[in-house]
Amino acid sequence: MELNRRTFLLGAGAASLPLLLAGCGFAPPAADSTAATGTLTFTTWGTDAELAGFKAAIDRFQKANSGATVNLNAVPYGQMFTNIDAQLQAGNPPDVFRVPYYTFGSYAGRGQLLDLSTQLEQGFSDNFTPQAWAAVQNSGKPYGVPHHTDTSVILYNKDALTAAGITNIPTTLDTAWSWDEFEQVMKTLRGSLPAEKYPFAYNWQGNGVTRWLSWLFESNGRFLSEDLLTPAIDSPAGTAAVDFTKNFFTAGYVPQNNSVKSTTLAADTWYAQTSAMTSGGAFLIPDATSTLDFEWGATFSPRNERSAGDFGGNALVATAATTQPELATKFLAFMTEQEEMSQFCASASLLPTRADLIQSGIDFAVRPELSPIFVGQASSVQAQDSSQVASPNMSKIITVLQNQLEEAFVGGQSTADTLANMTSGIAAATAPA
Incomplete structure (x- = not known):
């Protein structure tokens, strides 16, 4: 299956959410190590390279577990969650x-994912970075595994x-351009490039x-208070970012x-050499x-008060309705083993x-010299930033950000009005139903 790059970029690469909760050090009781057997269905989207990686991993899992079968269902990203939601409802x-991590919270919050706290082996959480493990927590329990970022x-x-x-050009995170330096780079490029091209x-x-939030975090700002309900974006940091x-x-x-809200992707602008630089994963x-x-x-991305970043990527989850919880858990654990993750990434x-x-x-495998960057x-991702994006209300907050930033960028809306509208919109998004 070939995935259209435009569709993939619009959705799958979006920013996400490590969340540092009490469950970060989670170490549940040891699971029964008896090999599970049966058949699983696994639905995903992916680039050609990702789908090839999934197919190869499934082959290895089935060889290691002779009684297990995993049926891979690859769908276009644009249809992925419409299908999943309809199937969950049915x-x-x-x-x-x-x-995606930024969608994980809504599924876990609705009780639609399998609670893995009694399924995973003792110390399983120790395999992952705190940010990654926290990205699959809900109310202190794991409801998935962090597959990649x-x-x-x-x-x-x-x-x-x-x-x-x-x-x-900066070669280390510590020497990344400051905002002032980055603006000077853009100003210099503006003076060098023809009018129809951009820095x-x-x-x-x-x-x-959600990637816009990196600018907010770089200024030590928040969009939600520590209770993850109260809006906090109307602040000096919010003003600076807008x-x-x-x-x-x-x-x-x-x-x-x-x-x-443009349908022209940043990467496409850069590919066409209309821009000299772009942000990209x-x-x-x-x-x-x-x-x-x-x-x-x-x-590296620019820094202001500090460096920050978006935690993109995706988790693998099992549905609460699965009739094969042991096999599903075994498959999730296999997919995040060291060699499996290394090969896939x-x-x-x-x-x-x-x-x-x-x-x-x-x-x-391609351009390995870029891996350290x-x-x-x-x-630079910090849990105090990305824990906010784990809100089960994030899909509603995303709409608020889209509407208000569009008005600020191309609609002439003032910064003060933008922050005020974001505040009221976030308050409405987090209010009890």
């Missing part, structure tokens, strides 16, 4: 499915930056609007069609390497969630 969902860095056209005299494009289209990103449009640093690497006819590199250009793989490093950027 009472015939798949046993296992793939879900991704985060956005700056991809740049080397010739465009060199022509503008920009040769000092930058940001990947906040579609559900990727003002800074609005200036992308007023100063001509990004094209007008780089807005949140590691999953873009294979496509960019095979299709681009210009030299390009990657560097390396071939698909994604980031691991296991602590041992983060420590040892991982080399992408993405892994380093992912390390």
